[in-house]
Amino acid sequence: MLEKLNNLDSRWMYLALVIVLVIPIIKPIGMSISVNKDLTQRMYDFIENLPPDSLIMFDIASSSSSDTEITPMIYAVMEHMAKKGHKLLVAGQWESGLAYWSPKIDERAKEYGWKYGVDYVNIGFKAGGTATWRAIGQDFWKGAVGVDINGTPFEELPLMARIKKIDPETIDLIVIYESGSPGMETWITYFPTVPLVKGSVAAEISSSVRYIPTGQLKGLIPGMRGAAEYEKLVGRPGIATQLMDAQSMSHILVILLIALGNVAYFGAKKKSAEAR
Amino acid sequence: MTPELQTWIGVIATLGIFSFLIKENPFYRFFEYTVIGLSAAHTVVMTWDNYTKPFWNNGIMKGEYYLLIPGAIAILYYFRYAPAKYQWLYRYPLALIMGYDIGYSLAYDPRPFMVQIRGTFEGLKDLNSFIYLAIFFGVVVYFIFTFGNKSKGVEKTRNIARYAMMMYFGVAFGNTVQGRFSLLLGRLLFLLGDWLGLVKLG
Amino acid sequence: MSLLLAAAAETTKVPRWGIFVDVDGAVSGFITAIILMAITWYFVTAARAGRPMPQIRKLAGLDAIDEAIGRATEMGRPVFLANRTAGVGSVHSFALWGYMGYIAKLCAQYDTPFVNIAGDYLAAAVNEEVIKQSYLEAGRPEAFRPDTVRYVPGDQWAWTSATSGMLKRELPAATMWIGYFYAESMTLAEVGAQIGAIQIAATTNTAQLPFFIASCDYTLIGEEEYAASAYLSKEPMLTGTLVAEDVGKIIVAAIVVLGVIAELVSPEANFVSKMLQF
Amino acid sequence: MKRTVPVIITTVTATIVFLSIVLFKTDAAGWPGQFDRMRQFMAAVMMFMGMANMTRVHGSAIRKRDRNWMFSVWLLVIMFAYAIFGMAVGNKNATYRWIYDAFIPPINSTMYAMVAFYLTSASYKAFRAKTLDAALMMACAVWVMLSNVPVGDMLWSSESWLGGMAGVRDWIVSVPNSAVSRGIAVGTFLGGFATQLRVFLGIERRHLGQG
DSSP: OHHHHHTOOHHHHHHHHHHHHHHHHHSOOOOOOOOOTTTHHHHHHHHHTSOTTOEEEEEEEOOGGGHHHHHHHHHHHHHHHHHHTOEEEEEESOHHHHHHHHHHHHHHHHHHTOOBTTTEEEEEEOSSHHHHHHHHHHOHHHHTTTBOTTSOBGGGOGGGGGOSSOSTTTOSEEEEEESSSSSHHHHHHHOTTSOEEEEEOGGGHHHHGGGTTTTSSSOEEEHHHHHHHHHHHHTOOOHHHHHHHHHHHHHHHHHHHHHHHHHHHHHHHHHHHHHO | OOHHHHHHHHHHHHHHHHGGGTOOOHHHHHHHHHHHHHHHHHHHHHHIIIIIHHIIIIIGGGTOGGGHHHHHHHHGGGGGGSOGGGGGGGHHHHHHHHHHHHHHHHHHTHHHHHHHHHHHHTTOOSHHHHHHHHHHHHHHHHTOOSSSTTOHHHHHHHHHHHHHHHHHHHHHHHHHHHHHHHHHHHHHHIIIIIITOOOOOO | OHHHHHHHHHHHOOOOOTTSOOSTTHHHHHHHHHHHHHHHHHHHHHHHTTOOOOOOOOOHHHHHHHHHHHHHHHHTOOEEEEESSOOTTSHHHHHHHHHHHHHHHHHHHHTOOEEEEESOHHHHHHHHHHHHHHHHHTTOGGGOOTTSEEEOOOOHHHHHHHHHHHHHHHOOSEEEEESOOOTHHHHHHHHHHHTTOEEEEEESOTTTHHHHHHHOSEEEETTHHHHHHHHHHOOHHHHHHHHHHHHHHHHHHHHHHHHHHHHHHOSTTOHHHHHHHO | OOSHHHHHHHHHHHHHHHHHHHHSOOOTTSHHHHHHHHHHHHHHHGGGHHHHHHHHHHHHHHHTTOTTHHHHHHHHHHHHHHHHHHHHHOTTOHHHHHHHHHHHHHHHHHHHHHHHHHHHHHHHHHOOOSSHHHHHHHHHHHHHHHHHSHHHHHHSOTTSGGGHHHHHHHHHIIIIIHHHHHHHHHHHHHHHHHHHHHHHTTSOOGGGOOO
């Protein structure tokens, strides 16, 4: 029995994993979660304490494969902004990611009744890497070639009238949604005075937390768990909250499997020692 | 060419790839070979569009004739598949490219390294900084290959460094789990939501 | 806020020196490069002159290569060596060729099929040259088959799907993952474990090491990857470069000790820190 | 001529590039920028090498009628057709994009998602406390996993002593872990540098083959 367990076929584990993931997706249990005070709460507080009508910039530096982590973060932050009446400027360092999330942002904006050009603007992807961003920082209109994602000139977008530069007076906060490079280094290196917060995929958390104590990051949403926390803070449970149970269950499954593996291993070892 | 057809291809491809978990099978193999073929072609097309064509149109045709020299040398690389007598010609472009890359990294690599070394001793303040330093030294000693291999002290240090490294790997493993499951959840949502319509999210 | 301002000041206050580039550590990096070259040159010359070189510490992962190939020979199954990302000028290719030459030679001697999966189209051509040379050294150039080196486009998941497929179809008895890997490490190592291959991995990407350690029999951590060329060939000149590396590490340790002392005396006037920033 | 000249070319080119980067400001117009352009152009000229290799590998499979030779035929057909089509119409073409979007992203995301399965089976087999090494790795992994999900808070709340499970996790991440990663980075840099010097100095010339 124990020997059998010792060499358990992986396919049983795969089946178990599918089951523990699918059931909570279809029927969530709703386990309560606590909010991370050092990361998520800080970011929430920062946005909460901005004066109304502040301008927040989204920088999308992620690809669509991080969909399940990034989308709930974007939605939760937008919900928060809608409650506080902030303005939104969407930009991206990754072309594919920006193309992927732009329609989703438009959809949400419609729900909040935001008017394009007045309440939010999407400037689209600007090629050329950090050099372009430095140029945009000095002269936004010229550096960004003066047109938005659809090719509409900035003159026709009233919101753009207040955006001439990237500096703390113009942009009150940059929110970067990042899953890799190029990412927040652009802002930390070239625009260290503009407040920056980050929505981070899980794999990037451990390399990002060191920027929190130095103040280079004002807060951070750590992975899907963080997105669920943010949803809790803004009071609109969404995808992340719904999937958090599946996350919990899968983590517990892995931990149980580790325990089971050890039981099988030591059991089999003891048995073979007795047999000898 | 409808979006629905795209979704259907996506669903079949997703199931085909997942079937590999049960067993290697022709269904998987079909998608494997398809993706390799498409991806090899895509690599060529992207290089053609982003490098070869612009270099030709905006460089050489605009008078940057010196580019023809590296271009001509680069063509020698195809002698790799020529008869054995001429194969050695391909080593010239190879040597050139390797030279460029080596020179580039010899110049750039030390810079971030300076920042890393500075980071080890700047801002010492509490007990943690000294734990940090001790572990750092341990790990550096661990990677010394040729000195002190007979010393008991070095061996002990290496063991401690090894334990610290194992802790690091454990933490890295544990932290990655969340992200990987998020990806799988994304795929399951595609199947259960976009395709079957069993789940409504958001 | 003061912390933030301090950080901001630090990034703009960069020393400039003549025509040198104004980047943190540009000059000290240049000097470091020159010093390391000098040390390496010194030890290589010493080795060439026949001065004895110290023994390299035991690396279980490299000793296991012989055992792995031996088992593949007994079972009559192939040996796989794969890398996805390394281009021809990449340091991982240089390291990989050290492994490749050794493994291909053993495989040729034992008449064991050897397969290399490359993810870079230029590197694939060079890999072929390295392997052919090893077959020739083993005296069996005719054993080289046209499908020994397989280029699979380096697109992360296309490459991984092809490699996992090959693993399950050809059931190698030994697999070696050498070089820089990303998230595909888990898939490769676990599929390899499922087919029961002896697996040896070497990577410098610390984020992927846990997965190799979890599923491979032997894992070479970080820098150990680069030591293989000297370790396997036992050539004194290559060992000399390793000695130079170790001297470099001792210098680094000394600089850190100096830096700590300077920091404890006066964090504001830390000359070591200033020197490195230069 | 066949081996010595390439070694000299490598060393001389490396020296020139090294000095040009160290001595001149790096911008597109300067020497480093020009060298970079030449390097890119060379790689662009060599772009068909991959297809050449694949044609040979799969061509030999077809000729020998390997078990999967039909798949190899399919691969070569689709590769050449798609490449020729793409080069003719450009990668922004709607049909080209449609084919790409239909196949590649779903297959890529699925392959990526499968890592979760492999992670599960690997943790079952690998995390056994056979040695102290393995036990430490397992303990840390389990600790971090627990503190990343709500269950961890239930066990040891982050409100309490030491910041709970998450607090301990954060200490491990910021102190021992970053020390280890920095230590490994120092070694990796020195090792990589020495490896490059081996080629630079012409000691390592395996890539040049025989003759």
